[in-house]
Amino acid sequence: MSKITRNGESFLDFKKRSKTSDFPTSFCHYIQSFGETYFWEKGNFHVITKAHHAREVLTSDAYSADRSSFFISRMPKLDLGLIPDFFGVVSKMMVMSDDQDHTKRRNLAAHGFEDQVLERFSEKLLLTVKLLLEEIKDKKEVEFVESVAKKLPSLILADLFSIPAGEREQFTKWSSTMTGFFGGASQYRNEDGIEVNQAALSLKHYFTKLIEDRKKTPGEDYVSLLLNSPEIENFSHDEVLSQLIMMLVAGMATTTDQVSNIMFQLATHPEIQKEVRENKNLIPSMIEECKRFDPAVTFIFRVVRKETSIGEQTMAIGDVVFISTHAINRDMNSDLAPDILNIHRKGTHFAYGYGAHYCIGARLARMEMKALFEELLTGLPPFELDQSKDSIRDHYSLSFSGFQQLNLIIN
Numbered sequence: 178m179s180k181i182t183r184n185g186e187s188f189l190d191f192k193k194r195s196k197t198s199d200f201p202t203s204f205c206h207y208i209q210s211f212g213e214t215y216f217w218e219k220g221n222f223h224v225i226t227k228a229h230h231a232r233e234v235l236t237s238d239a240y241s242a243d244r245s246s247f248f249i250s251r252m253p254k255l256d257l258g259l260i261p262d263f264f265g266v267v268s269k270m271m272v273m274s275d276d277q278d279h280t281k282r283r284n285l286a287a288h289g290f291e292d293q294v295l296e297r298f299s300e301k302l303l304l305t306v307k308l309l310l311e312e313i314k315d316k317k318e319v320e321f322v323e324s325v326a327k328k329l330p331s332l333i334l335a336d337l338f339s340i341p342a343g344e345r346e347q348f349t350k351w352s353s354t355m356t357g358f359f360g361g362a363s364q365y366r367n368e369d370g371i372e373v374n375q376a377a378l379s380l381k382h383y384f385t386k387l388i389e390d391r392k393k394t395p396g397e398d399y400v401s402l403l404l405n406s407p408e409i410e411n412f413s414h415d416e417v418l419s420q421l422i423m424m425l426v427a428g429m430a431t432t433t434d435q436v437s438n439i440m441f442q443l444a445t446h447p448e449i450q451k452e453v454r455e456n457k458n459l460i461p462s463m464i465e466e467c468k469r470f471d472p473a474v475t476f477i478f479r480v481v482r483k484e485t486s487i488g489e490q491t492m493a494i495g496d497v498v499f500i501s502t503h504a505i506n507r508d509m510n511s512d513l514a515p516d517i518l519n520i521h522r523k524g525t526h527f528a529y530g531y532g533a534h535y536c537i538g539a540r541l542a543r544m545e546m547k548a549l550f551e552e553l554l555t556g557l558p559p560f561e562l563d564q565s566k567d568s569i570r571d572h573y574s575l576s577f578s579g580f581q582q583l584n585l586i587i588n
């Protein structure tokens with residue numbers, strides 16, 4: 178056993194200079210070109226490019242989801258004393274927890290997120306999607322990220338949590354500050370720390386008040402249903418807050434980015450757009466294939482907590498392991514021209530992760546995207562990229578990829 182080490186252009190730099198249309202494939206090939214599993218010196222982490230190794234990491238107790246040490250190592254210039262509330266909230270989130278703590282927190286958050294609850298919510302969700310698309314219905318030119326992709330998840334989550342209209346803007350702003358910092362979009366200067374801590378504190382105050390209100394007057398919303406869980410007495414107030422904030426933060430940027438990536442693929446594959454317009458039954462498989470091909474979450478990562486190995490690669494306690502979703506999504510479809518977008522593919526993907534931390538919001542995300550693309554592809558004429566304006570991918574962090582601007586012409 179040994180430590181296979183590789184070096185080259187930083188992944189983030191490569192991402193940032195990739196051509197918009199080539200990005201998913203060129204980035205995937207760049208990562209794969211260094212081998213199956215290797216230690217990437219520039220980033221100080223191991224890289225996994227094979228699907229069977231990814232499954233191994235995501236189901237083994239040798240790896241922890243508690244990535245606080247890695248986050249802290251990325252913030253050398255920041256006075257950590259400035260972000261006690263941010264860390265307090267994040268450290269109790271399910272996504273940073275292992276074993277029983279994780280199961281307990283995830284089970285709590287799953288209350289109010291059961292299939293039948295989401296089923297009941299689907300009518301409201303469809304109405305929100307229809308109203309959102311009304312705003313662009315008669316336009317010939319649309320910048321999709323600001324006009325649709327950012328609004329969609331914040332409207333849906335605000336509906337799900339029953340946030341009153343007047344409070345929604347503030348609520349969305351705090352959660353995007355949290356997501357940006359959490360996802361690595363920040364420069365991690367002291368002023369960024371002060372801003373994110375303020376956002377965490379505001380969300381804590383907001384949810385504390387919301388919890389009090391919903392206890393007094395329960396409704397059909399997600400917060401009321403979660404509070405109605407029989408296990409609620411076993412949780413501290415802070416733990417409940419962290420799961421509520423987690424659900425909010427995790428469902429925003431991921432959905433915005435994924436929806437934009439799918440829209441870009443439709444705009445640049447007119448033959449696929451035509452085919453799904455003619456046969457709406459193909460929309461769900463088109464969405465799944467776009468997530469395989471152009472995933473929003475580009476790396477899932479873990480920290481080694483027991484000495485272990487993957488293939489020939491040894492892993493020491495404290496090492497960080499990055500799983501490339503681009504690489505593993507193509508590896509698991511390697512016999513079927515993985516670099517081609519093929520909506521008839523029967524393959525699967527890791528866009529929502531795998532194992533104990535598999536995305537708890539996957540069903541809601543699928544409902545949002547199905548409603549959005551069904552409405553778009555029935556209500557809106559064919560669209561293509563507006564070549565007179567730039568469409569710019571947004572590689573604000575290593576872990577996420579979406580669009581900063583996606584300019585479309587509606588014909």
Ligand code: HEM
Binds near residue numbers: 528
């Ligand atoms: C297209 C949209 C989405 C994508 C691509 C996505 C992707 C992911 C991925 C890859 C993970 C696994 C993270 C890991 O293993 O470290 C995850 C976890 C999670 N997601 Fe999503 N997600 C999406 C939408 C949502 C929505 C809408 C919600 C909630 C409203 C949500 C809530 C969560 C939560 C709470 C976790 C942590 C689960 C756990 O730790 O057990 N996600 N998501």
